[in-house]
Amino acid sequence: MMRLSWTQPEDLVPHALVAAELDGRDTTEIRQRWRDGGGAAEPAVSGATPDPAPEHVRTLARELLSEIDKLPDPEVLRTNEPDDIDDILATTSSSDPPKPGPDFDDRVLGAWLGRASGCLLGKPVEKLPLAGIRAIGRATGNWPLRSYFTEVGLDATTAAKYPWNRRSRPTSLVENIDGMPEDDDLNFPLIALDLLERTGFGFSTEDVAQSWLSHLPGGRVFTAERITYRNLLDGYEPDVAGRVRNPFRDWIGAQIRTDVYGWTNPGQPQRAARLAWTDARLSHGRNGVYGAMFAAAASAAAVTAVPVTEVLETGLSVVPPASRYAAAVRRGTQLGLGDLPDDAAIDVLHEEYGHLHWVHVLNNAALLAFALARGDGDFARTITLAVSGGWDTDSVGATAGAITGALTGAKNLPPRWIDPLDDRLATTVPGFAGARFSNLAARTVAIAR
Numbered sequence: 001m002m003r004l005s006w007t008q009p010e011d012l013v014p015h016a017l018v019a020a021e022l023d024g025r026d027t028t029e030i031r032q033r034w035r036d037g038g039g040a041a042e043p044a045v046s047g048a049t050p051d052p053a054p055e056h057v058r059t060l061a062r063e064l065l066s067e068i069d070k071l072p073d074p075e076v077l078r079t080n081e082p083d084d085i086d087d088i089l090a091t092t093s094s095s096d097p098p099k100p101g102p103d104f105d106d107r108v109l110g111a112w113l114g115r116a117s118g119c120l121l122g123k124p125v126e127k128l129p130l131a132g133i134r135a136i137g138r139a140t141g142n143w144p145l146r147s148y149f150t151e152v153g154l155d156a157t158t159a160a161k162y163p164w165n166r167r168s169r170p171t172s173l174v175e176n177i178d179g180m181p182e183d184d185d186l187n188f189p190l191i192a193l194d195l196l197e198r199t200g201f202g203f204s205t206e207d208v209a210q211s212w213l214s215h216l217p218g219g220r221v222f223t224a225e226r227i228t229y230r231n232l233l234d235g236y237e238p239d240v241a242g243r244v245r246n247p248f249r250d251w252i253g254a255q256i257r258t259d260v261y262g263w264t265n266p267g268q269p270q271r272a273a274r275l276a277w278t279d280a281r282l283s284h285g286r287n288g289v290y291g292a293m294f295a296a297a298a299s300a301a302a303v304t305a306v307p308v309t310e311v312l313e314t315g316l317s318v319v320p321p322a323s324r325y326a327a328a329v330r331r332g333t334q335l336g337l338g339d340l341p342d343d344a345a346i347d348v349l350h351e352e353y354g355h356l357h358w359v360h361v362l363n364n365a366a367l368l369a370f371a372l373a374r375g376d377g378d379f380a381r382t383i384t385l386a387v388s389g390g391w392d393t394d395s396v397g398a399t400a401g402a403i404t405g406a407l408t409g410a411k412n413l414p415p416r417w418i419d420p421l422d423d424r425l426a427t428t429v430p431g432f433a434g435a436r437f438s439n440l441a442a443r444t445v446a447i448a449r
Contacts, residue, residue, distance in 0.1 A: 005047030006226045006248070009061035014043035015357075016068045016247035025071040030064055039064075043357070047223070065245040080322035081286045085277045088293070088320055089270065095317035097301040097310065100266040104448075106409045107303045108263050109441035114405015115189070115259060115398045116180045116425065116437065117417045118383040122393030123168035123183065124149045127358065130350060130390035132162030134343075137388075144342065145384035147416060148174035168394075179424035180437075184220065185398040188257040190429045191215050192279065193440065196264060196447050201275060208279050209238040215429050223359055224248035228283040242283040252361045254280035255291030256395050259402050262299025264448045269297035273318035290325040291361040293318045295399055302406035308377050311403060312369060324362055328353070332366035336373025345370065346389045358391045367391060371400045379404045380414055410441075 005011075013034055020027045035041060037060040040049065053061070082088050100107070125133045137143030139158045140150050150173055151159070164173070171181035180186065195203055195211050209232055212221070218229050224246055231241040242249060258276035265272040273293040280292035298315035306314070312333055319326045331352070335345045349370060353363035367389040375382025379401070386400035387393045405413060425435040 003048040003050065003052070006223050007230060008048055008052070009058050009065060009245075010039065010053035011044050011048050012227075012245060012247055013061045013064055013068075014040055016065055016245070018043060018357075019247040019250060020068050020071055022250070023077055024074040025068075027068065027071070030067055030071075034060070034064055045357070062245075068247075069243070069245065077286075081290075081320060081324070083281075083285055083289070085274060088277070088290075089273075089318065091320040091322070093317045093321075095269055095297070095301070095314045097267045097269065097304045097306050097314055100304050100448075103305075103409055104266060104303060105441065105445050106411055107305065107406045108444050108448075109410035109438060110408055110413055111259065111263055111299065111303060111402045111406035112189075112437045112441050112444070113410055113413060113418050113421060114379065114383075114408070115402035116186060116421055117405070117413075118386060118397035118399070118401020119183055119185045119394045120172055120177065120180060120397075120421070121145070121148055121383055121401075121417075122387040122395070122397035123172040123181070124164045125387065125390075126165045126168065126393050128162055128165075128390070128393075130346070133388065133390055133393070135162055145388055146380070148172070148177060148420070150174045174420070177420040179420075179422045179426060182426045182428060183394060183398075184222070185256045185395055186425060187216070187220065187427055187429050189260050190427060190432050190435070190440075192257060192260040193443060193447075194429075194431060196260065197443065201265075201271075203275075203278065204238075205278055205282050206238045208282050209241065212282075217428075220428070222253070223251050224253045224283040224288065238282055242281065243285065246283070248288075248359075249283070249285040250287045250361055251284070251357070251359045252288075252291060252364050252392050252395055253359075254284040254288050255295050255361055255365070256398065258292040258296040259299045259399070260444065262296040262301075263303055263406070263444050265296075265300050266303045266448060267300060269300045269314050269318055272296040272300040287323060287325040287361050290319045290323055291365055294325065294329065294365070298403055299406065302403045305407060305409075308372055308375070308404075308407065311407070312372060325365055328362045328366040329369040332369030332371075333373045336370040336375075342374070342385060342388070345374075349389065364392050364396050368396050368399055371396070372403060375400070375404060377404060377407050379408045380417060383417070 227246040261275040262272040276292040276296035280289040294315040297318045301314035371386035382404040387397045
């Protein structure tokens with residue numbers, strides 16, 4: 001029997017309990033009822049348990065998911081982490097990067113290529129533990145990372161203990177790369193580009209929902225997006241679809257969708273952040289939304305060629321300063337600017353954030369900030385640090401690559417990372433067959449102007 005990940009009620013309850021507890025909501029009574037009713041204590045890391053639950057457990061799961069949705073938020077959470085865009089921006093500072101220079105076109109192309117390269121580097125080791133990434137790198141003579149992953153020289157013991165991402169291995173190892181393979185970290189920017197071309201900057205969350213339904217099959221979305229997609233099909237309006245039985249609202253999905261809003265609003269981080277909020281709120285809340293706003297604002301700064309420190313400051317300028325997201329970025333930046341060796345600093349991040357799921361936004365935001373701060377504008381160093389840190393390797397690699405690619409500019413990106421892309425992107429998003437990064441960049445620049 002097929003088990004669809006991220007949707008089975010009995011698989012969602014453990015995640016929902018963890019999410020509520022991280023928010024400071026009291027789940028004691030609900031957790032006990034779940035355990036007494038035969039529910040699993042721990043979430044399924046893969047998103048689905050192998051066997052369906054008995055019907056009475058599934059019925060209980062649906063009831064408890066609805067009850068968890070109704071648990072009140074602590075006052076401190078509502079104060080420190082607002083959801084409304086005006087409330088969010090009321091807590092933030094203004095940041096005004098310079099306007100783009102004459103090389104803006106090249107920086108946008110650099111951002112697209114950088115996003116692809118960082119994503120491609122992280123694809124084959126997505127879902128692997130940190131120890132596995134290090135073991136593969138060392139076994140193949142590629143540690144610290146200096147190229148795309150390879151299985152040339154990989155011994156059988158390490159290969160068996162730490163298997164590649166099954167779907168990515170045929171297209172993402174250096175010996176197999178033939179252009180950029182399809183990935184949701186690139187599909188969502190395509191959808192954002194299409195949305196801006198069709199609607200301009202005045203799009204609504206309903207427009208975002210319609211784009212998803214028109215452009216994405218349900219099997220191509222995951223975690224919070226898959227829950228939201230299901231709720232849209234079940235008749236929930238876009239304004240509420242992401243808030244129903246969705247324990248993944250603080251995960252990374254929205255952060256991978258919003259670079260384009262920054263690239264098309266160079267030097268205007270608050271405008272980019274508002275667009276990102278409009279998109280992200282469809283599926284995410286609080287820190288999940290802040291991640292999208294941070295990425296958009298940072299991207300709006302990066303294409304103007306400001307220093308990395310200013311990129312990070314601009315990203316934080318649209319995030320509530322007392323939020324957990326802001327704290328994660330500050331911690332990652334602190335470690336990035338500190339004296340600990342790379343692996344030791346990453347170990348600290350895993351000690352402090354390792355209790356979170358590998359797709360959560362906070363651990364990945366801390367790692368992103370670390371890679372950006374320590375990489376200091378060096379493209380290869382930044383993307384290899386981002387992926388070396390584990391967790392959501394392709395997503396963090398993509399965002400780090402996009403920001404540093406914009407800072408570097410396409411003409412100055414290292415050929416070893418860019419040439420294998422061959423200016424080609426595979427995708428099933430309608431209207432983008434045979435996509436080339438050079439053309440995507442030109443379309444992006446046209447919107448910005």
